[in-house]
Amino acid sequence: MFLLLISGGLLASDKVISPDNRLIDYVGRWDKSDINNYHSYWGGAYFNITFKGNQVKINLSSAVSIYVKVDDKEMVLFKNVSGWVKITPDSLDNTKHQIQVIARFQNDEIQLTGLVLNNGGKLLKPEKKKIWIEYIGDSITSGDRTSKGNIAAYSWLSGESLNVAHTQISYCGIPLVSGYHYNYKGAPKIGMESSYLNLKQPNHANNPEWNFKNKAPQILVVNLGTNDHNLQVDTTLFSQTITQFIRNLGFVYPNSRIFVMVPFNQSYHKEITEVVDQEQQRDPKVQLIATKNWLNSNDFVDGTHPTDEGHLKVSTKLVQIIKPYCK
Structure with missing residues (x-):
């Protein structure tokens, strides 16, 4: 038995979640005119997801430096990354988690074209802030x-x-x-x-x-x-x-x-x-x-x-x- 891999190390069975999915919470000035590529502007813009699973990969159409926060863990810097990027640690358990992905500085612009969860993982309703x-x-x-x-x-x-x-x-x-x-x-x-x-x-x-x-x-x-x-x-x-x-x-x-x-x-x-x-x-x-x-x-x-x-x-x-x- 073997697993068929496609670009970026994805499995052929992986389902790519579009950036226009309503369960992704965007904060900041984002250009959402292209439903296949959400583009952030101004430093410190970010998006949040809540999900059940133990692995998340995001697809970035242009190189960018981002900070990623998983649950209450310390921020991790992903410097000058593009394409499919796994943003979760290998030790993550298969339960409910929250992830925040942040543009590092003023000229870092996140261009998100999709994300993938592990097999069986799913997005949950985001816990949006009231203020x-x-x-x-x-x-x-x-x-x-x-x-x-x-x-x-x-x-x-x-x-x-x-x-x-x-x-x-x-x-x-x-x-x-x-x-x-x-x-x-x-x-x-x-x-x-x-x-x-x-x-x-x-x-x-x-x-x-x-x-x-x-x-x-x-x-x-x-x-x-x-x-x-x-x-x-x-x-x-x-x-x-x-x-x-x-x-x-x-x-x-x-x-x-x-x-x-x-x-x-x-x-x-x-x-x-x-x-x-x-x-x-x-x-x-x-x-x-x-x-x-x-x-x-x-x-x-x-x-x-x-x-x-x-x-x-x-x-x-x-x-x-x-x-x-x-x-």
Whole structure:
């Protein structure tokens, strides 16, 4: 007796599950226009599956670095993988499990074309989170200069600690205000005021608008201004832009609570505080998060980007502030 193998080490009898299967839970900005290839954008996007069995393989149409979490085990990095990839450990027992597959960093884009369970395995109804928090920011929100990229950032850590769904719409070097940018290769050419409207992260030539008629996050956390300060954006222009940005968020997500953080280096502290106080009069769901003295000099890698421990400190503070609204 022999088993017939096909490409990627699959058995001829294996049934490939399409990415449009309703039992796969996608979180983040995903392009689902091709039912045979679901494509993630922005770092930290992920999908969850709940299944009965002891083996899962996923098919990736393009090389990508991903983190995989099985049940409550430690994250495992699969670096620059493509094709059929077995993402479960050999020791997994044949019972109910949960798996999370995460894009490692800002330019890691998951292109999922299918998945396969072991013989007899089956997908189960996903355990979707009731609350969704979206974090909007720059390299700090993306976890740049940390040991694990997006999953070491305060945004990911606080979202996990709060046991909510969470997204990171953030990118290294991005300011809030368009028209200002760094000169290094790959620096975003547009600010978050414009980039937030798009499906894909900056620097994609073909970048359609994100469909804001999709499900809305209950909570938005904005942390912008560090790059604007470095790029010498005028304080008046910054105030005008962040005012409009907050109003735009309120327009597309009228029922969402908006938290606006002062950057950890206190850039535009006065301007952000005044704008939030003003906007709170219009919409009481807008709230300031003052961050003075949250971190000290030892909590930064380079004076701007927090260390892993610094991100953990920020996460702890954020959880205390946001937790009462996660009901």
